[in-house]
Amino acid sequence: MNSFPPSDGGLLATETPGDNSPAQSVSELSQSLKRTVEDAFGHVRVRGEVSGFKRHSSGHCYFTLKDDRACIDGVIWKGQAAALRFRPEDGIEVIATGKLTTYPGRSKYQVVVDRLELAGQGALMALLDKRRRALAAEGLFDEDRKKRLPFLPRAIAVVTSPTGAVIRDILHRLADRCPSHVIVWPVPVQGEGAAPQVAAAIRGFDTLAAGGAVPRPDLLIVARGGGSIEDLWAFNEEEVVRAIADCAIPVISAVGHETDVTLADFVADIRAPTPTAAAEMAVPVRADLIANLRESGLRMERSVRRTTERGDERLEAVLRHYPTRESLLAPQRQKLDELGDRLPRALRGSLDRARAELGRAGGALRPGLLQSAWRRGRDRLEATWRLAQAVDPRRPLERGYALVESRDGHVLGSAAAAREAGRLRLAFADGRVDASVDGVEPPRRAAKSKPEGPQPRLL
Incomplete structure (x- = not known):
């Protein structure tokens, strides 16, 4: 059978029967590529430098892994991002473990990361140094921010693991030196979730109010035993460093042994080489205090x-x-002796003058003159007594007269005053009686009752 060319000049697509490459939709091709890539690269480990790291509000993390010749996008879903043991930062070399997939919406391929690790000890130290320089630039490690430790704290807070030798060493050394009230906030000191719990414990102690059920500590010790840099990494996390920097309570960092250094040591008010040394810094020796x-x-x-x-x-x-x-005293004594010598002569002179004056006065005191003066005085006294008896208001009463008074004790000197008063009281030499004007009878008084009005005066 002969085939003839299409009459449209090849402008329209045609499906030839038996054709083994039929046309696919974009979605079909994208899905085919996605299955092919995921099947071929279902598990990959990629080493590269983190660039453009961003944590979305949804909790997912997006970034790019690159080296000197190529780059590939990466994504960490929310569930895996919460389990990361460190916070990724730009410029840090990491090894990402996951699977390769495509993003059909943009015709891109990317690594879905299940686990993210630092690419060796050097990368870990590079991240630590970068974080240290960034926090130092904010002034968190400045000496003028350091607080002085209290001389004798009443309550000491310890943030550490509740098990192990660290807490036992601290309590034992405090008991030996100066027994103190210790409050322990138990936390994990390594592994996933250690850093948030350590930071929460520090902030929790700082929020305690004075005088509450749990006493507010005067000193805080953040402690952990020795270990590798990976074991101590929780104390290099930014949230722990910032919690110590914001704490108003003086903080001693006692993380690891003497050669171990963490960012918590830089930000703390003082660094102790060991947890036991932290207890020694916290309190003085009681015996030394007594001495x-x-x-x-x-x-x-x-x-x-x-x-x-x-x-x-x-x-x-x-x-x-x-x-x-x-x-x-010598001049005064001499003067006293002179006055003592002059005193007898002065006394004799005064006595002679007194005798002379007495003699002159005695001559004028003859008996006749004294008797005449005495009689004159007696006559004046008798005349005064007779006058007093004559004006005594009680004398007329003895001769039968009566004194007219109102019931309130006022003396009535006229008939008009008596009529106006109406009720009268007559005072005789031997007592008083009540009376009334124009035959008005005075009211009867009960037996043994006191008279109305003020008591009349006896004349």
């Missing part, structure tokens, strides 16, 4: 004694410049 107090007491006693002795010496030196008691 110092005893020595201070003895020194104070000696100082007071020396001060007293020097004061006595200065007083004696000053007194030597003052006149003696005999020199001060």
